[in-house]
Amino acid sequence: MIRLTINGKTHEVDVDSNTPLLWAIREQVGLTGTKYGCGVAQCGACTVHIDGLPIRSCSIPARVVAGRKITTIEGLASGNTLHKVQQAWIDHEVPQCGYCQSGMIMAAAALLKEKPKPTDADIDEAMTNICRCGTFQEVRAAIHAAAKAA
Amino acid sequence: MILNPKISRRSFIAGTAAVGGGLALGLQLPFGPTVVRAADGSPEIGVWVVIRPDDTVVIRVVRSEMGQGTITGLAQLVAEELECDWSKVVTEYPTPGESVKRKRAWGDFSTGGSRGIRTSHEYVRKGGAAARMMLVQAAANQWGVPASECAAANSIVTHGPSMRRVSYGKVAEAAARLQPPKDVKLKDPKEWKVIGKPMKRLDTRDKVNGKQVYGFDLKLPGMLNAAIKECPVFGGKVKSFDVARVASLKGVRKVVQVGDSAVAVVADTWWQAKTALEQLPVVWDEGPNAKVSSASIAEILKAGLDAEQAFVGNQAGNAKQALAGAAKKIEAVYAYPFQNHVCMEPMNATARYTADKCEVWVPTQDGEASFAAVLAASGLPADKCEVYKINLGGGFGRRGAFQDYVTQAILIAKQMPGTPVKLLWSREEDMVQGRYHPVMQCKLVGGFDAANNLTGLHMRLSGQSILAAVRPAILEQQKGRDPLTFQGVADGGEHSIGYSFPNLLVDHAMRNTHVPPGFWRGVNINQNAVFIECFMDELAEAAGQDPVEFRRKYMAKYPRNLAVLNAVAEGIGWSKPAPAGTFRGVAQMKAFNSYVAAACEISVQGGNKVKVHRIVAATDCGYAVNPAQIERQVSGSFVYGLSALFMQECTVKDGRIQQENFNTYQSMRIAQMPKVETIIVEGGGDVWGGIGEPTICVAAPAVLNAFYKATGKRIRTVPLKNHGIELV
Ligand code: FES
Numbered sequence: 104m105i106r107l108t109i110n111g112k113t114h115e116v117d118v119d120s121n122t123p124l125l126w127a128i129r130e131q132v133g134l135t136g137t138k139y140g141c142g143v144a145q146c147g148a149c150t151v152h153i154d155g156l157p158i159r160s161c162s163i164p165a166r167v168v169a170g171r172k173i174t175t176i177e178g179l180a181s182g183n184t185l186h187k188v189q190q191a192w193i194d195h196e197v198p199q200c201g202y203c204q205s206g207m208i209m210a211a212a213a214l215l216k217e218k219p220k221p222t223d224a225d226i227d228e229a230m231t232n233i234c235r236c237g238t239f240q241e242v243r244a245a246i247h248a249a250a251k252a253a
Numbered sequence: 254m255i256l257n258p259k260i261s262r263r264s265f266i267a268g269t270a271a272v273g274g275g276l277a278l279g280l281q282l283p284f285g286p287t288v289v290r291a292a293d294g295s296p297e298i299g300v301w302v303v304i305r306p307d308d309t310v311v312i313r314v315v316r317s318e319m320g321q322g323t324i325t326g327l328a329q330l331v332a333e334e335l336e337c338d339w340s341k342v343v344t345e346y347p348t349p350g351e352s353v354k355r356k357r358a359w360g361d362f363s364t365g366g367s368r369g370i371r372t373s374h375e376y377v378r379k380g381g382a383a384a385r386m387m388l389v390q391a392a393a394n395q396w397g398v399p400a401s402e403c404a405a406a407n408s409i410v411t412h413g414p415s416m417r418r419v420s421y422g423k424v425a426e427a428a429a430r431l432q433p434p435k436d437v438k439l440k441d442p443k444e445w446k447v448i449g450k451p452m453k454r455l456d457t458r459d460k461v462n463g464k465q466v467y468g469f470d471l472k473l474p475g476m477l478n479a480a481i482k483e484c485p486v487f488g489g490k491v492k493s494f495d496v497a498r499v500a501s502l503k504g505v506r507k508v509v510q511v512g513d514s515a516v517a518v519v520a521d522t523w524w525q526a527k528t529a530l531e532q533l534p535v536v537w538d539e540g541p542n543a544k545v546s547s548a549s550i551a552e553i554l555k556a557g558l559d560a561e562q563a564f565v566g567n568q569a570g571n572a573k574q575a576l577a578g579a580a581k582k583i584e585a586v587y588a589y590p591f592q593n594h595v596c597m598e599p600m601n602a603t604a605r606y607t608a609d610k611c612e613v614w615v616p617t618q619d620g621e622a623s624f625a626a627v628l629a630a631s632g633l634p635a636d637k638c639e640v641y642k643i644n645l646g647g648g649f650g651r652r653g654a655f656q657d658y659v660t661q662a663i664l665i666a667k668q669m670p671g672t673p674v675k676l677l678w679s680r681e682e683d684m685v686q687g688r689y690h691p692v693m694q695c696k697l698v699g700g701f702d703a704a705n706n707l708t709g710l711h712m713r714l715s716g717q718s719i720l721a722a723v724r725p726a727i728l729e730q731q732k733g734r735d736p737l738t739f740q741g742v743a744d745g746g747e748h749s750i751g752y753s754f755p756n757l758l759v760d761h762a763m764r765n766t767h768v769p770p771g772f773w774r775g776v777n778i779n780q781n782a783v784f785i786e787c788f789m790d791e792l793a794e795a796a797g798q799d800p801v802e803f804r805r806k807y808m809a810k811y812p813r814n815l816a817v818l819n820a821v822a823e824g825i826g827w828s829k830p831a832p833a834g835t836f837r838g839v840a841q842m843k844a845f846n847s848y849v850a851a852a853c854e855i856s857v858q859g860g861n862k863v864k865v866h867r868i869v870a871a872t873d874c875g876y877a878v879n880p881a882q883i884e885r886q887v888s889g890s891f892v893y894g895l896s897a898l899f900m901q902e903c904t905v906k907d908g909r910i911q912q913e914n915f916n917t918y919q920s921m922r923i924a925q926m927p928k929v930e931t932i933i934v935e936g937g938g939d940v941w942g943g944i945g946e947p948t949i950c951v952a953a954p955a956v957l958n959a960f961y962k963a964t965g966k967r968i969r970t971v972p973l974k975n976h977g978i979e980l981v
């Protein structure tokens with residue numbers, strides 16, 4: 104049993120020592136907004152925040168982050184108020200299939216926390232998520248819009 | 254922990270607990286002899302529209318949403334004629350089983366070939382118009398006035414003379430009892446108010462808050478999870494596997510053989526299933542295909558380039574004679590590799606089987622193809638089968654004609670009757686069990702007379718036929734020929750060539766491999782566009798002419814191809830020099846009845862680092878239903894197309910695919926994304942064009958042509974990583 108603190112709630116989960124955080128979140132805690140795309144830290148679909156930093160949850164064992172503050176896409180909004188990145192994503196109609204977008208949004212939210220007014224170069228460096236639908240043009244526009252929304 | 258199924262509103266039908274333990278759509282309830290009701294009891298006004306008492310307009314969509322925006326576009330088409338309040342529109346998927354029961358009331362479910370809108374626009378608009386007429390008639394009947402004195406707008410029927418008004422929700426019951434009109438007239442496109450507008454997608458919100466349920470996310474009470482491994486050598490079989498080695502691992506419930514070629518572990522969680530499967534010793538009978546490699550396949554294709562026998566796809570005049578008498582000839586050989594779709598969400602399906610019912614929940618591009626797979630694998634009759642379509646995390650052609658994962662899920666579930674089993678493929682399984690972009694080589698020979706006029710062109714394709722593997726009946730009708738091979742260079746139809754040459758021969762030496770081919774977004778236009786559009790630049794150079802000017806000479810009979818070519822030439826500023834250090838290329842094609850062209854500006858550092866700065870892309874799809882979504886499909890097409898050009902090849906060694914994940918099969922990131930400017934040309938006409946696929950094919954040749962201008966190097970084989978060239 105390990106204790107995971109996700110979106111402000113504590114969960115006791117029964118996983119063995121190698122179970123990645125991604126699968127503990129999806130299968131034990133039951134939050135499926137965080138996606139599996141590769142399992143090898145390439146695609147970013149599984150991005151969550153750990154103490155505010157973007158982490159690829161497929162490639163970190165759940166036990167390692169026991170007790171740390173974990174935020175998933177489901178916990179990004181405050182109550183009914185969407186995070187400004189989510190709002191920008193709606194305004195710019197970023198998602199196509201949407202499968203990569205939880206990870207994309209978590210990466211963007213973390214970027215804006217670190218750099219409230221990111222340049223294109225900052226975006227290029229921080230946003231390494233794969234999107235097979237190819238939403239990058241809208242992702243970039245939405246990040247800039249979210250930065251302006253302050 | 255298993256939660257209750259939480260299924261999106263659109264696929265409410267999938268909530269088996271919702272109404273009467275199952276499907277209630279279309280149920281004939283006693284209180285309205287001819288009224289067909291949706292699951293919540295609201296009346297159908299024809300098969301495409303349900304109006305709820307609170308005025309919610311439910312529009313039925315049977316094409317699958319996989320990101321391309323089709324549910325929004327199709328809803329716009331219905332809403333335009335229905336004259337409903339767009340803010341009250343929701344959509345839902347009828348199920349394939351219900352469609353079968355109702356004699357295919359909704360027509361074709363297949364969502365491929367960029368067909369969603371272009372092949373159903375007419376009947377869905379008519380569905381909207383018929384529903385409007387019935388609602389107006391019902392209101393007129395209620396007021397005792399002629400329907401001709403009433404008008405509908407914004408979900409309200411108004412009687413002009415008396416200014417009485419009634420909302421759709423209030424007359425829906427009465428409307429549903431009327432006979433649908435036979436004579437339905439559609440609006441003139443000039444009157445459109447919803448079609449042609451950048452209406453917001455109907456499915457965005459749940460995609461930014463984690464609520465959207467994909468096949469991967471499905472939860473059913475008592476559900477178990479399965480991981481699978483199929484023989485990595487296509488055509489190979491399971492010889493033996495040692496269940497005892499994993500049976501006692503935590504969470505493992507069952508280890509099963511699936512058909513004759515795969516093994517699956519079923520466990521409480523998928524992670525447990527996957528890790529147990531990795532530890533399961535499996536012995537394969539790999540068969541003779543284990544000797545095949547990329548090199549051996551390439552040899553076979555190479556021989557086809559000069560083979561006697563070939564199927565003719567397009568012929569004008571006598572190309573061979575013209576070439577024999579040419580004053581000058583140029584020749585080039587191109588090649589295009591196997592590529593995987595790599596949908597962001599790997600393949601999956603959930604099945605529950607009992608002797609009385611087989612149900613499958615699946616992200617599918619073709620509900621009816623899934624249904625057929627359920628029938629075949631379950632052995633049950635149609636009235637005991639059902640498919641619930643779940644949102645797709647990408648499709649790109651992998652999830653339509655091929656339902657292998659559905660078959661597998663049922664074969665597993667049959668071994669555990671009553672228990673829902675969710676089969677998820679790992680990314681590794683997804684990469685090595687693809688239905689790959691066909692492998693193709695192409696030899697092109699062009700001949701000129703002494704005045705540098707092109708006198709003949711022979712384009713010899715050698716490689717795989719998709720239809721031979723997937724629709725062999727078509728080949729039988731065609732005496733062995735695969736007409737699809739000639740997409741983009743055909744002599745007519747939705748993929749016809751956009752040039753007239755005095756003497757032309759396009760033919761195909763069919764060389765099939767054991768690697769299963771599939772419909773990869775754009776299908777055969779991708780390689781054919783590289784072959785013909787790069788060679789057009791080679792011909793232009795041989796003739797000492799500008800590539801755009803050279804093309805125009807042969808395009809007089811193709812005004813719509815020419816219009817998009819001209820649009821991108823003007824957009825990129827072709828008549829003026831490119832900005833310092835940048836180089837330009839163009840390409841054009843007709844595909845899926847749309848006309849597409851791209852012009853790009855690139856720079857190359859150190860001879861191999863390519864930056865694509867800007868792409869101007871023009872699309873003439875006849876009618877632009879939702880320009881905002883067209884722009885997104887077009888810009889996204891360059892991500893798909895440039896990833897394929899620069900990074901993607903599935904190689905074969907010992908009969909199996911070598912690339913197992915994104916680390917060896919890369920896909921573009923945002924830093925590599927060019928600025929894409931989309932020009933929409935509305936050519937109108939009776940034939941509508943598609944959007945989801947056409948633009949992909951012009952990405953690669955435009956960039957390859959620019960690369961030549963920048964470096965003087967003609968690259969004729971894809972991907973560019975094999976030449977040490979990277980996209981930066
Ligand atoms: S699933 Fe974690 S990076 Fe792809």
Ligand code: FES
Nearest residue numbers: 200201234235236
């Ligand atoms: S929106 Fe489909 S993968 Fe990104």
